[in-house]
Amino acid sequence: MNEQVDVVVVGLGPGGEYLAGTLAEAGLDVVGVEAELVGGECPYWGCVPSKMMIRAGNALAEARRVPALAGQAEVAPDWGRVAGRIRDEATDDWNDTAAADRLAAKGGRLVRGRGRLTGPRQVTVDGRGLEARRGVVLATGSRPRIPPVPGLAATPYWTNRDAMSAKELPASMLVLGGGAIGAEVAQVFARFTCRVTVVEGQARLLAQEEPEAGQLATEALRADGVTVLTGARVSQVAHDGAEFTVWLEGEAEPRHAERLLVATGRYSELAELGVEAAGLDPTARAVPTDGQMRAADGLWAVGDITGRGAFTHVSMYQAQIAVRDILGRPGPDADYRALPRVTFTDPEIAAVGLTERQARDRGLRVRTAVLPNASSTRGWIHGPGGEGFLKLVEDADRGVLVGATSAGPAGGELLSGLNVAVHAEVPVERLRHMIYTYPTFHRAMEAALAALR
Numbered sequence: 001m002n003e004q005v006d007v008v009v010v011g012l013g014p015g016g017e018y019l020a021g022t023l024a025e026a027g028l029d030v031v032g033v034e035a036e037l038v039g040g041e042c043p044y045w046g047c048v049p050s051k052m053m054i055r056a057g058n059a060l061a062e063a064r065r066v067p068a069l070a071g072q073a074e075v076a077p078d079w080g081r082v083a084g085r086i087r088d089e090a091t092d093d094w095n096d097t098a099a100a101d102r103l104a105a106k107g108g109r110l111v112r113g114r115g116r117l118t119g120p121r122q123v124t125v126d127g128r129g130l131e132a133r134r135g136v137v138l139a140t141g142s143r144p145r146i147p148p149v150p151g152l153a154a155t156p157y158w159t160n161r162d163a164m165s166a167k168e169l170p171a172s173m174l175v176l177g178g179g180a181i182g183a184e185v186a187q188v189f190a191r192f193t194c195r196v197t198v199v200e201g202q203a204r205l206l207a208q209e210e211p212e213a214g215q216l217a218t219e220a221l222r223a224d225g226v227t228v229l230t231g232a233r234v235s236q237v238a239h240d241g242a243e244f245t246v247w248l249e250g251e252a253e254p255r256h257a258e259r260l261l262v263a264t265g266r267y268s269e270l271a272e273l274g275v276e277a278a279g280l281d282p283t284a285r286a287v288p289t290d291g292q293m294r295a296a297d298g299l300w301a302v303g304d305i306t307g308r309g310a311f312t313h314v315s316m317y318q319a320q321i322a323v324r325d326i327l328g329r330p331g332p333d334a335d336y337r338a339l340p341r342v343t344f345t346d347p348e349i350a351a352v353g354l355t356e357r358q359a360r361d362r363g364l365r366v367r368t369a370v371l372p373n374a375s376s377t378r379g380w381i382h383g384p385g386g387e388g389f390l391k392l393v394e395d396a397d398r399g400v401l402v403g404a405t406s407a408g409p410a411g412g413e414l415l416s417g418l419n420v421a422v423h424a425e426v427p428v429e430r431l432r433h434m435i436y437t438y439p440t441f442h443r444a445m446e447a448a449l450a451a452l453r
C-alpha cells in the first residue's frame with residue numbers, strides 16, 4: 001500500500017528545495033526525496049564553492065596589480081585558506097543538516113534515498129511507495145558528461161566535485177573543456193600557482209557565447225599563465241599511478257599533468273529516473289515541459305533536467321512557476337528570451353538573450369555595436385584588470401535589444417540594466433535618451449547605442 005501525500009519532489013537542489021519548502025509552507029503534505037545532500041550541486045560542489053575560490057583568486061590578482069597602480073605588495077597564495085573557508089563557511093564540511101532542518105521547519109518531510117517514478121503520480125524510494133495526490137515534481141539536476149575518450153574511464157580523473165573539495169592544489173592540471181567550469185577553475189587554480197592547460201574541442205573558449213567573449217577569456221587565462229588549446233582533440237588518456245599522460249591529435253609528444261579535470265558539459269539521466277512510467281521518453285536529453293513546467297498530467301519538472309540552461313537562477317525561476325501552478329494560482333508562462341548568464345572569470349563575462357549569430361540565424365535584421373572598456377573613461381581610469389567590452393545586439397526592425405554581453409571587472413553586475421532592456425523590450429530610442437552615470441563602466445551604454453550599425 002502506497003503512502004498518500006499531496007506532492008512528492010524528487011531531487012532537492014535549488015529548485016526542488018525551494019518547491020518542497022514553499023509548498024509545505026502553503027499547507028500541503030510534501031515529501032522531498034534526496035539521494036545525496038539537501039541543496040544539491042550548487043551549494044556543495046558548484047556555484048558557491050567556485051565563487052568562493054574565485055573571490056580568493058581575484059584578491060590575489062588585485063594585489064598583483066598594485067605595483068602598476070599604487071606601490072608594492074607581496075602575496076603568498078595559500079590554498080589552505082580557500083579550502084578551509086569552503087569547508088567551514090560554505091558547505092559545513094559537506095553536511096546538509098541545516099538545510100534538512102530548514103525543510104522540516106517549513107513542514108516538509110525529507111525521505112533520503114534515490115527516487116524513481118513507478119507510475120503517474122507514483123514514486124518509489126528504496127522499496128517505499130509514495131502516491132502524490134496533486135503530483136510529482138522532477139528536480140534531479142544533472143551529472144558531469146564524461147566523453148568517450150579512449151583510456152579516460154579507467155583513470156582517476158576529476159570532476160567538478162573533486163575540484164571544489166580539493167584540500168591541496170595539484171602542481172599541474174589539464175582541463176578537458178573550456179566552458180564555464182573549465183574557464184573559471186583554470187584561472188583560479190593558475191592564480192594559486194598550479195600549471196594549467198585547457199583543452200577545448202571547439203574553435204574558442206565559451207563557445208556558446210559571442211566570439212569576442214571567447215577571445216577575451218583566452219587572453220585573460222593566458223595572462224594568468226594558463227595554456228589554452230582550442231580546436232584540440234584528446235585521442236587517448238592514461239594514468240600510471242602518479243600522473244596523467246594525455247595524447248592530443250596532431251601532437252607528436254603527449255602532455256603530462258598531475259590531475260585531469262573533466263568539464264565537458266552535463267547530462268540528465270532519465271532512464272534511471274523511470275520517466276517512461278509517466279509516458280516520457282527515457283532516451284531524451286531533457287524532460288520537455290509546457291510554460292507552467294508541466295511535463296505530463298500530475299508531473300512537473302524544473303532545473304537542469306529541463307534542458308533550458310544549467311543555472312541555479314533558471315531552476316529557481318522555474319520552481320516559482322511550478323509552485324504557482326501546483327497551488328492553482330494563475331501566472332505567466334516561463335519566458336527564456338532574456339536568459340542571463342555570467343562566467344565568473346576575471347574579467348567577468350556576462351550575457352543576456354541572443355548572441356549576434358543566434359539573432360542572425362533567426363532571420364532578424366541585426367544591428368550590433370562592440371565597445372572596448374578601454375575606450376570609456378572608467379575603463380581607462382581602471383587600468384590593469386579593466387579589460388572587457390560591451391556588445392549590443394539589436395533587432396533593427398523592432399528597435400529593441402535582443403541580446404547583450406558585458407565583460408569587465410563587474411560585468412555580471414552591469415548585466416542587470418541590459419537584462420531589463422532585453423526582458424522588457426525597452427525601445428532603443430528610449431535607451432538613447434537616458435542619463436548614464438559618469439564615470440561608470442555602464443556609461444559605455446550611451447556610446448554603444450550610438451554605434452549600433
Ligand SMILES: Cc1cc2nc3c(=O)[nH]c(=O)nc-3n(C[C@H](O)[C@H](O)[C@H](O)COP(=O)(O)OP(=O)(O)OC[C@H]3O[C@@H](n4cnc5c(N)ncnc54)[C@H](O)[C@@H]3O)c2cc1C
Pocket residue numbers: 010011012013014015016033034035036037038039040041042045046047048050051113114115116139140141142160181273302303304305309310311312313314315344
Ligand atoms: C562547478 C559549478 C559551478 C557552477 N556555477 C554556477 C553559477 O555560478 N551560477 C549558476 O547559476 N549556476 C552554476 N552552476 C550550475 C548550478 O549548480 C546548477 O544549474 C543547479 O545546481 C541546478 O539545480 P537543480 O535544481 O536542477 O538541481 P541540482 O543542484 O543538480 O540538484 C539535484 C539534486 O537531485 C538529487 N537527485 C538526483 N537524482 C535523484 C533521485 N533519483 N532521487 C533523489 N534525489 C536525486 C541530487 O542528489 C541533487 O541533490 C554551477 C555548476 C557547477 C558544477
Ligand SMILES: NC(=O)c1ccc[n+]([C@@H]2O[C@H](COP(=O)([O-])OP(=O)(O)OC[C@H]3O[C@@H](n4cnc5c(N)ncnc54)[C@H](O)[C@@H]3O)[C@@H](O)[C@H]2O)c1
Pocket residue numbers: 147176177178179180181182184199200201202205206207232233234263264265266309310311341342343344
Ligand atoms: N558561472 C556559471 O553560471 C556557471 C559556472 C560553471 C558551470 N555552470 C553550468 O554548469 C554547466 C556545466 O559546465 P561545463 O563547463 O562542464 O559545460 P559547458 O557546456 O559550459 O562547457 C563544456 C565545454 O566542453 C567542450 N567539450 C565537450 N567535449 C569535449 C571534448 N571531448 N574535448 C574537449 N572539449 C570538449 C565543449 O565544446 C564546451 O565548450 C554549464 O552548462 C553551465 O551552465 C555555470
